[in-house]
Amino acid sequence: xxxxxxxxxxxxxxxxxxxxxxxxxxxxxxxxxxxxxxxxxxxxxxxxxxxxxxxxxxxxxxxxxxxxxxxxxxxxxxxxxxxxxxxxxxxxxxxxxxxxxxxxxxxxxxxxxxxxxxxxxxxxxxxxxxxxxxxxxxxxxxxxxxxxxxxxxxxxxxxxxxxxxxxxxxxxxxxxxxxxxxxxxxxxxxxxxxxxxxxxxxxxxxxxxxxxxxxxxxxxxxxxxxxxxxxxxxxxxxxxxxxxxxxxxxxxxxxxxxxxxxxxxxxxxxxxxxxxxxxxxxxxxxxxxxxxxxxxxxxxxxxxxxxxxxxxxxxxxxxxxxxxxxxxxxxxxxx
Amino acid sequence: xxxxxxxxxxxxxxxxxxxxxxxxxxxxxxxxxxxxxxxxxxxxxxxxxxxxxxxxxxxxxxxxxxxxxxxxxxxxxxxxxxxxxxxxxxxxxxxxxxxxxxxxxxxxxxxxxxxxxxxxxxxxxxxxxxxxxxxxxxxxxxxxxxxxxxxxxxxxxxxxxxxxxxxxxxxxxxxxxxxxxxxxxxxxxxxxxxxxxxxxxxxxxxxxxxxxxxxxxxxxxxxxxxxxxxxxxxxxxxxxxxxxxxxxxxxxxxxxxxxxxxxxxxxxxxxxxxxxxxxxxxxxxxxxxxxxxxxxxxxxxxxxxxxxxxxxxxxxxxxxxxxxxxxxxxxxxxx
Numbered sequence: 139x140x141x142x143x144x145x146x147x148x149x150x151x152x153x154x155x156x157x158x159x160x161x162x163x164x165x166x167x168x169x170x171x172x173x174x175x176x177x178x179x180x181x182x183x184x185x186x187x188x189x190x191x192x193x194x195x196x197x198x199x200x201x202x203x204x205x206x207x208x209x210x211x212x213x214x215x216x217x218x219x220x221x222x223x224x225x226x227x228x229x230x231x232x233x234x235x236x237x238x239x240x241x242x243x244x245x246x247x248x249x250x251x252x253x254x255x256x257x258x259x260x261x262x263x264x265x266x267x268x269x270x271x272x273x274x275x276x277x278x279x280x281x282x283x284x285x286x287x288x289x290x291x292x293x294x295x296x297x298x299x300x301x302x303x304x305x306x307x308x309x310x311x312x313x314x315x316x317x318x319x320x321x322x323x324x325x326x327x328x329x330x331x332x333x334x335x336x337x338x339x340x341x342x343x344x345x346x347x348x349x350x351x352x353x354x355x356x357x358x359x360x361x362x363x364x365x366x367x368x369x370x371x372x373x374x375x376x377x378x379x380x381x382x383x384x385x386x387x388x389x390x391x392x393x394x395x396x397x398x399x400x401x402x403x404x405x406x407x408x409x410x411x412x413x414x415x416x417x418x419x420x421x422x423x424x425x426x427x428x429x430x431x432x433x434x435x436x437x438x439x440x441x442x443x444x445x446x447x448x449x450x451x452x453x454x455x456x457x458x459x460x461x462x463x464x465x466x467x468x469x470x471x472x473x
Numbered sequence: 474x475x476x477x478x479x480x481x482x483x484x485x486x487x488x489x490x491x492x493x494x495x496x497x498x499x500x501x502x503x504x505x506x507x508x509x510x511x512x513x514x515x516x517x518x519x520x521x522x523x524x525x526x527x528x529x530x531x532x533x534x535x536x537x538x539x540x541x542x543x544x545x546x547x548x549x550x551x552x553x554x555x556x557x558x559x560x561x562x563x564x565x566x567x568x569x570x571x572x573x574x575x576x577x578x579x580x581x582x583x584x585x586x587x588x589x590x591x592x593x594x595x596x597x598x599x600x601x602x603x604x605x606x607x608x609x610x611x612x613x614x615x616x617x618x619x620x621x622x623x624x625x626x627x628x629x630x631x632x633x634x635x636x637x638x639x640x641x642x643x644x645x646x647x648x649x650x651x652x653x654x655x656x657x658x659x660x661x662x663x664x665x666x667x668x669x670x671x672x673x674x675x676x677x678x679x680x681x682x683x684x685x686x687x688x689x690x691x692x693x694x695x696x697x698x699x700x701x702x703x704x705x706x707x708x709x710x711x712x713x714x715x716x717x718x719x720x721x722x723x724x725x726x727x728x729x730x731x732x733x734x735x736x737x738x739x740x741x742x743x744x745x746x747x748x749x750x751x752x753x754x755x756x757x758x759x760x761x762x763x764x765x766x767x768x769x770x771x772x773x774x775x776x777x778x779x780x781x782x783x784x785x786x787x788x789x790x791x792x793x794x795x796x797x798x799x800x801x802x803x804x805x806x807x808x
Contacts (some may be wrong), residue, residue, distance in 0.1 A: 347616065348623040351720040376693065
């Protein structure tokens with residue numbers, strides 16, 4: 139099953155997954171969109187700035203030829219920045235319509251259209267929805283490459299395809315649970331990055347573990363509210379792709395989104411921070427999309443709103459935090 | 474309202490709360506059960522081994538006289554180790570029956586009887602249940618004394634008393650939400666300490682943030698299952714006293730329970746660790762009680778069971794972790 143797999147995107151996560159699938163006995167082709175970067179990857183078999191201790195397994199084929207990468211595979215894995223997904227899949231539209239499955243690893247929402255990745259892919263290439271699976275959960279690449287135990291969830295409409303993906307991705311140190319709540323899994327993975335920016339702001343302002351626990355609780359609640367308004371199931375946000383990923387992202391030194399928040403709180407400007415980063419901080423675009431979704435669905439999202447104001451309207455981080463902490467005393471849940 | 478308050482127990486949390494109530498304008502008497510310790514506290518106004526940077530506000534009265542401490546107050550705050558609550562309240566039974574409210578801060582379950590603190594107090598002193606409130610949530614004393622923002626929840630049967638407690642305890646840097654799910658708030662605060670021990674074991678074994686996110690997710694799920702079986706509301710475990718306190722305890726360097734797990738994983742023996750600690754690690758007794766409750770209510774609690782086996786049956790921590798990670802691949806939630 140799925141003897142040959144293409145992984146599109148040679149960022150940290152794409153490379154980690156390429157090695158994982160290779161270890162599971164698949165023939166893996168890894169596509170890097172930038173020709174010069176691809177040439178360097180051929181030579182070095184790693185990206186020293188991203189994953190210094192990592193080496194791509196020799197049998198993973200690296201290519202800059204997108205059509206060639208997907209030509210003879212039955213499974214295509216998208217490990218792209220969320221805002222790049224549409225342009226990449228459009229280029230191999232006809233071929234993607236023929237594969238047995240498309241697995242998405244990106245965590246984001248398309249700017250402007252406010253579409254989830256599954257909607258982008260299904261819209262753009264007329265993929266039957268049951269051929270789409272998202273794999274999400276607490277899974278920093280920096281740990282997966284070191285074989286540190288990691289647990290994720292695969293979600294899709296077709297139980298057969300989800301179980302196949304579960305089998306193909308599973309490894310003694312990488313466990314894959316399954317879910318049929320695709321919307322919930324996609325939203326949890328995306329929206330948690332907004333809360334991670336807020337957690338970074340809290341870190342930058344010198345707040346402690348008590349506040350972080352409270353922030354995550356309130357963040358989980360507002361993400362869940364939006365998810366339910368968008369027809370996800372509340373329970374999904376209590377799972378690995380919800381609270382699990384939220385916790386990991388908000389505490390990890392590997393999280394770019396948390397890092398962005400921390401530097402914002404220390405007074406740096408967003409464009410300066412972003413131009414420094416080696417990688418995409420998905421949470422920045424997601425803060426804008428999440429804010430727009432909260433307005434569209436009329437869901438109260440105080441943390442998302444404050445992160446939006448700090449990132450895009452120049453509101454001082456300390457003032458945003460005061461406004462969050464200063465809300466009227468009220469019932470947490472009082473029936 | 475509640476002009477005079479007695480705080481029973483001069484551990485870190487008792488001292489932090491004594492200062493907080495004093496700052497809110499209450500006349501506070503702090504009772505320390507050990508005469509020699511009380512004498513030292515009189516002199517030093519702190520416990521250097523516990524909170525080196527802290528000083529009790531001069532107006533807080535410190536006493537070793539329990540009957541005197543509660544003689545003229547309208548509110549009694551219990552900041553005692555969970556296993557000490559029954560013996561202390563019994564000594565001032567008649568007087569406690571007359572006060573307007575008893576606020577519990579302890580997070581634990583009575584060994585043997587498997588009773589929550591509210592049950593112990595109500596049973597033992599015939600307190601009308603509506604006079605009891607529990608304050609719980611992510612609130613390490615080490616941060617509260619430094620005025621780092623903290624948010625907790627007050628839960629009880631009487632909305633009037635809960636709102637009074639909310640007013641008395643609130644401070645610009647200490648926010649109090651309210652809840653009417655006393656069972657859920659008590660269980661969340663107690664059971665999370667078992668998961669904190671498991672998180673410490675994971676830390677000690679060198680696991681990373683991915684695994685910690687997964688462990689917290691699964692831990693929250695099993696605590697919630699037991700809570701629901703014991704007539705708590707599931708939503709409470711998604712709140713400050715559930716996931717909020719769980720996150721804080723599992724990531725904090727201040728958590729004694731996490732610390733116990735870490736040292737167990739490094740091969741130390743439980744009696745040696747406990748004899749070293751300056752304070753009570755509530756999670757150790759709670760692991761036993763939680764394990765017994767899971768059997769009584771026939772609720773599957775894999776993490777609690779493994780922590781129990783490691784602490785009390787000598788199971789090697791690495792083996793317990795393998796057993797947790799090695800469970801059959803299954804649906805996270807599949808409707």
